[in-house]
Amino acid sequence: DGGITQSPKYLFRKEGQNVTLSCEQNLNHDAMYWYRQDPGQGLRLIYYSQIVNDFQKGDIAEGYSVSREKKESFPLTVTSAQKNPTAFYLCASSREGTGGSRNAEAFFGQGTRLTVV
């Protein structure tokens, strides 16, 4: 079955450590996104990528980094510079990220809950 796989489902990080969240999709989608979800705040865009080897900052990119070396993969690194990293992280993809596309529907992974201990 096609879909988006995020791993791990739960992740614990010590303060000062970098951690990487995995996101893989087999939907052949061009665009991929990372969102952060906090209670009562909806989803906030961290980074997005419309094509391999290219990505753009979203609304809350500080303290995060990404790479897009393969179409299928869009890992997110939460660095020690992120002051409040405890949150639920969602990865999504869509068929096209540009133009007047009707393929703006996003497909989501199951999320990774990151906790700083």
Add this chain to the structure above:
Amino acid sequence: AQSVTQPDIHITVSEGASLELRCNYSYGATPYLFWYVQSPGQGLQLLLKYFSGDTLVQGIKGFEAEFKRSQSSFNLRKPSVHWSDAAEYFCAVGGFGGFKTIFGAGTRLFVKA
């Protein structure tokens, strides 16, 4: 500025009763509108979407939504709620490409027996 407002943080309805979740948006152009549902600890699943045409949109799980341009609203409805509908619901508005999609803060639905 582009925004999405879901006025109700949480709603409680009895099983079998009708449901309406409110969504108001502010967007400079013709929007793409979406409703997603999220079960606890899970990702988001698309319920329905509106791009153009008929302003009453049918979705999965018996949900529907009506786009009212004059009121800048896209309310979600279901005639008879089931206990399995208990979840958080997100309204979203977007233009070209998913990366410009803006999500509301969500409405948590509780269903009582």
